[in-house]
Amino acid sequence: TFGRExxxxxxxxxxxxxxxxxxxxxxxxxxxxxxxxIATFEKEIAKNKELEESDRRLTxxxxxxxxxxxxxxxxxxxxxxxxxxxxxxxxxxxxxxxVLVPLLTREIISGEELAEEAENPDNHAIGRALCIEALAxxxxxxxxxxxxxxxxxxxxxxxxxxxxxxxxxSGVADASVPLRRVIRRTDVSEGVRGRAARALAILN
Numbered sequence: 001t002f003g004r005e006x007x008x009x010x011x012x013x014x015x016x017x018x019x020x021x022x023x024x025x026x027x028x029x030x031x032x033x034x035x036x037x038i039a040t041f042e043k044e045i046a047k048n049k050e051l052e053e054s055d056r057r058l059t060x061x062x063x064x065x066x067x068x069x070x071x072x073x074x075x076x077x078x079x080x081x082x083x084x085x086x087x088x089x090x091x092x093x094x095x096x097x098x099v100l101v102p103l104l105t106r107e108i109i110s111g112e113e114l115a116e117e118a119e120n121p122d123n124h125a126i127g128r129a130l131c132i133e134a135l136a137x138x139x140x141x142x143x144x145x146x147x148x149x150x151x152x153x154x155x156x157x158x159x160x161x162x163x164x165x166x167x168x169x170s171g172v173a174d175a176s177v178p179l180r181r182v183i184r185r186t187d188v189s190e191g192v193r194g195r196a197a198r199a200l201a202i203l204n
Contacts, residue, residue: 006025019062021062023065026066034070034072040063041063041082048060057090058092060089068098068100069102076108076109079100083126084123096130097134100131100134101134104139111135111142111143115143118131128159132146132166133165136166140170141170147170151163151167151178152181157191164179164195164199168203175203179199
């Protein structure tokens with residue numbers, strides 16, 4: 001099929017062309033060539049690890065976007081491994097919305113599964129933050145307790161910042177109390193307190 005042949009283009013696409021190619025697959029929504037996508041995904045990850053940090057490409061991250069609509073459980077597991085297996089992996093800014101939310105919407109992964117990954121202290125903070133962002137976008141109110149717990153217990157700036165933002169996105173009125181606590185804390189950065197203030201303003 002054309003889709004199967006198009007997978008090969010990821011290997012030769014220019015640095016920014018892989019985004020456009022991923023857009024094609026994201027719309028196509030055909031799982032018949034998932035095996036080829038996963039193989040190309042894993043090859044690109046291995047290739048990136050051999051490069052200097054400044055030379056690493058976003059291609060693997062964009063292939064993950066293709067897998068979010070053109071993959072099954074196997075593709076989802078490859079994506080989760082990519083998020084947590086190695087912190088040197090380069091991930092594009094909209095990964096949570098582009099990749100994880102479609103997987104949640106298609107019920108390939110569950111909210112409970114991402115919540116467990118978000119709470120797992122053995123996972124890298126960036127991957128955990130992506131899970132929180134995806135949950136807040138997909139059904140924030142259902143996961144408010146998770147966001148509150150992380151906001152109250154985490155000392156990682158990345159996790160704390162996304163947790164307070166997620167509480168605001170949840171629309172849950174009870175979020176105002178823990179958000180005010182974060183604003184009053186003197187042991188967190190000004191940036192985190194600012195995010196908490198903005199989240200509180202969304203609720204009000």
